[in-house]
Structures are given as structure tokens and as C-alpha cells.
Amino acid sequence: GAVVSQHPSWVICKSGTSVKIECRSLDFQATTMFWYRQFPKQSLMLMATSNEGSKATYEQGVEKDKFLINHASLTLSTLTVTSAHPEDSSFYICSARSSINQPQHFGDGTRLSIL
Amino acid sequence: EDKVVQSPLSLVVHEGDTVTLNCSYEVTNFRSLLWYKQEKKAPTFLFMLTSSGIEKKSGRLSSILDKKELFSILNITATQTGDSAVYLCAVAGTYKYIFGTGTRLKVLA
Numbered sequence: 001g002a003v004v005s006q007h008p009s010w011v012i013c014k015s016g017t018s019v020k021i022e023c024r025s026l027d028f029q030a031t032t033m034f035w036y037r038q039f040p041k042q043s044l045m046l047m048a049t050s051n052e053g054s055k056a057t058y059e060q061g062v063e064k065d066k067f068l069i070n071h072a073s074l075t076l077s078t079l080t081v082t083s084a085h086p087e088d089s090s091f092y093i094c095s096a097r098s099s100i101n102q103p104q105h106f107g108d109g110t111r112l113s114i115l
Numbered sequence: 116e117d118k119v120v121q122s123p124l125s126l127v128v129h130e131g132d133t134v135t136l137n138c139s140y141e142v143t144n145f146r147s148l149l150w151y152k153q154e155k156k157a158p159t160f161l162f163m164l165t166s167s168g169i170e171k172k173s174g175r176l177s178s179i180l181d182k183k184e185l186f187s188i189l190n191i192t193a194t195q196t197g198d199s200a201v202y203l204c205a206v207a208g209t210y211k212y213i214f215g216t217g218t219r220l221k222v223l224a
Binding site: 006034044046049103106 | 147156157163203210211212216
């Protein structure tokens, strides 16, 4: 149980394009989903927290107009990197939990490369 | 400021060895401590600890939490090459997890 699917797993695109990443909880309802960014050999950095049906809460220093988050249903959240640039290249990971007392379960991550 | 510190940063052992990974924390509004294993992709959940002194066990892995001294350990017995990974400790505060930097474990055949 507790499977989180993230898609796509790898994206390469040109500078200036927008990229959408999907995160789905397959066998549970995720009241809260989280989006992280991870640089090589570093730990996970939380970008934002999203609760179903409400606006995402962004961490300090994360541009909400650049990283658009939508959590329209209890099983789906999306992260759109708008007008991506090479410095946005990174490993993006989503996680989901069913309730505050349950662990977060992570998707497999999306490796984003902007040329 | 909330922080989670893991040690050692990296470790190389031989198959069959036993390893102990450490995680200490200073987090306001502590709710739980979690251990994850990260290989090439995203972290996979191992344990969630909320009470002191109660060992959680799964096969060759076990973990325990000390809320008085603010630390946890993760033990792996009879290590195998498949245990090679980064082990992440996270503490759940009020709204989010605070992650340590991880311990990179390499098990040699």
C-alpha cells in the first residue's frame, strides 16, 4: 500500500518552456502533498505544501509564480515550472500523506534538465 | 532553528557487518521521527517512531527513539550489498519534515 506515482521521470527541454510534473497517490487519498527539490548529494529541500482544494503554502525563497502548484483532487497534485531556465535543472520529488499522523510517501522523482 | 544531524556522513562496510546510524535533533513541536532509504530514486519509507524506548523492527533493520536525549538510531544487521543507499532521518514538526543530510552507506561484497 501507500504508492505514489510521479510522472514524468525525466524531462529535457529548452530554456523558456514550461514543464508540468504530476504526482498521484494510487491507493490512498492524500489530504496533503509536498513538493521537494534535491541537488546532487544533498538532502531534500521542501518547496511547498499543498492541501486539497486550497492554495499551496510556499517555503521562504520559493517563487510561487515560477513554481505553480495545483492540488485539485485527493489523488493528484501538479507542479508546473514556468519559463524554465538552466538553473531550474534539478531532481524534483513529490510526497503525499493521508493524514497528519501518517508518514509521507514519496514518488520516484522527476529529473529536469533545461538546456 | 530546527535541525536534524546525522552521523556518520558516510560509511563503508563489508557484507555481514552490523552498522548503526545516528540521528540527533532539535525540533520544536516534535511529532515523530522517520527513517527513509534513498537509492537512485526517491526515498522509501522504513520506520516512523513516536514513542521513546520502543524498538521497531523490520527484518534486519531496527530503530529506536530516545525523546529525552533527542536522538534515534537505525541498526542494520548482517548487511548486504543491497543495503547500499543513503539513509535519511526526518523529524516531523508542526507542519513539515526537517531532514538530515543523510548517511551514505556502501556495503562491499
